[in-house]
Amino acid sequence: MGRTVRWVAAVAVVVVGFAVAVPVAGAVVATPVASGASVAGAASADLVEQVTRAARDRAGAAEAAHLTGAEVRVLRSDRRQAYGTVVLTTPPGADALPRDWLFIAERDGAGPAWRVALDGQPAFADLAARSGVLSERESAVFAAHGGRLSAAVNGDYRTGMGLPWAVGQSWTVLGGPHAHDAGSGPWSSLDLAGGDQRVLAVRDGLAYTPCVGMIRILHPDGYASRYYHLWNHLRADGTPVSAGTHLGDTGTEIGCGGAANARHVHFSLMHNGNFVGIANHIIGKWLFRNGGAQYGGSALHGSRSVPVGGQVQNYGALGRTQGIVDANDLATVNRRSGPGVGYPVSGTVADGATVSIACSADGTSHTGRWGTSSLWNRLTDGTWVSDAYVYTGLAGPVNGRCGP
Ligand SMILES: [Zn+2]
Numbered sequence: 001m002g003r004t005v006r007w008v009a010a011v012a013v014v015v016v017g018f019a020v021a022v023p024v025a026g027a028v029v030a031t032p033v034a035s036g037a038s039v040a041g042a043a044s045a046d047l048v049e050q051v052t053r054a055a056r057d058r059a060g061a062a063e064a065a066h067l068t069g070a071e072v073r074v075l076r077s078d079r080r081q082a083y084g085t086v087v088l089t090t091p092p093g094a095d096a097l098p099r100d101w102l103f104i105a106e107r108d109g110a111g112p113a114w115r116v117a118l119d120g121q122p123a124f125a126d127l128a129a130r131s132g133v134l135s136e137r138e139s140a141v142f143a144a145h146g147g148r149l150s151a152a153v154n155g156d157y158r159t160g161m162g163l164p165w166a167v168g169q170s171w172t173v174l175g176g177p178h179a180h181d182a183g184s185g186p187w188s189s190l191d192l193a194g195g196d197q198r199v200l201a202v203r204d205g206l207a208y209t210p211c212v213g214m215i216r217i218l219h220p221d222g223y224a225s226r227y228y229h230l231w232n233h234l235r236a237d238g239t240p241v242s243a244g245t246h247l248g249d250t251g252t253e254i255g256c257g258g259a260a261n262a263r264h265v266h267f268s269l270m271h272n273g274n275f276v277g278i279a280n281h282i283i284g285k286w287l288f289r290n291g292g293a294q295y296g297g298s299a300l301h302g303s304r305s306v307p308v309g310g311q312v313q314n315y316g317a318l319g320r321t322q323g324i325v326d327a328n329d330l331a332t333v334n335r336r337s338g339p340g341v342g343y344p345v346s347g348t349v350a351d352g353a354t355v356s357i358a359c360s361a362d363g364t365s366h367t368g369r370w371g372t373s374s375l376w377n378r379l380t381d382g383t384w385v386s387d388a389y390v391y392t393g394l395a396g397p398v399n400g401r402c403g404p
Pocket residue numbers: 175178189190191266267
């Protein structure tokens with residue numbers, strides 16, 4: 001136990017310059033304070049080198065070409081395993097932006113070789129399952145980051161996330177969906193600023209600080225959220241955070257490389273260690289839509305569309321069995337006493353309202369913004385609305401089918 005505490009307190013940071021050879025073992029492990037604590041004895045340099053190599057392999061040759069440095073933080077270790085963060089950095093001012101992962105490494109026999117797994121790789125979950133260096137909570141969360149769960153990016157757009165600021169505040173969307181590095185990858189990221197400039201966790205999870213200015217939170221179902229360019233930020237090393245925890249402030253920090261011209265948070269959506277297209281995912285009860293080019297697009301809440309440059313209010317997270325009423329440019333949708341237009345109207349529900357769904361059943365067919373559906377949702381107040389006019393993030397029942 002004492003050992004664990006010690007490694008939490010003495011996070012070892014090792015910076016590797018790629019233009020030069022990997023540093024000699026002594027330089028990496030000798031100094032116990034600023035430049036890094038001894039992690040795994042003499043094997044430390046091997047560990048850093050092998051983690052860095054695994055990250056560069058994972059990034060792929062095209063992206064790795066722009067990532068000229070590396071920073072490895074060993075958060076905890078024992079005789080057999082080490083775990084921490086690795087970030088591949090870019091030079092300050094570069095167009096490219098850094099890439100980061102969590103890693104778990106296990107000694108491969110008595111020699112200098114380590115078996116390294118990054119989040120999103122099946123071996124990551126395997127090593128997490130038999131790790132002595134992870135807390136119970138870390139093991140549970142990491143099990144969902146082993147690359148085996150992909151449902152959440154395959155037509156299930158429920159994220160459980162709010163926007164990264166206080167509920168009720170409105171911030172400006174400075175940049176719509178774009179690749180994390182403005183390159184050719186999925187358009188995973190948004191540039192956001194405004195309000196009190198306090199950047200908050202979008203959802204519960206475990207937070208990490210791979211390098212200065214950056215925070216990544218692993219959420220329990222394979223999603224991760226990432227925040228960059230932060231000032232005054234948390235130094236987290238697997239720190240549990242809740243939705244709304246203050247992470248830092250918007251800024252122009254480029255501690256891991258890249259560039260930021262104006263104060264903002266570069267917010268990215270990830271799943272299983274990969275950036276994923278943020279479009280259509282529900283975040284803060286908005287769904288962001290791609291533009292014709294990166295940084296364009298709009299945000300949609302019910303029928304209200306806000307183009308880039310406009311302000312969006314954080315309505316908080318949408319529950320997994322909730323939906324946002326989208327009246328397809330009308331003001332209201334009818335509630336009925338059963339699943340179809342043959343049943344009497346029993347009221348209306350406003351465009352943009354949040355509804356809670358008890359169960360779903362087939363009924364009359366209707367066409368809304370997102371297509372045609374014969375599914376109807378019974379709300380928790382007993383009234384029914386057509387699923388064609390409710391955006392839940394899932395094409396199908398979100399709370400099961402109604403019983404007979
Ligand atoms: Zn950005």
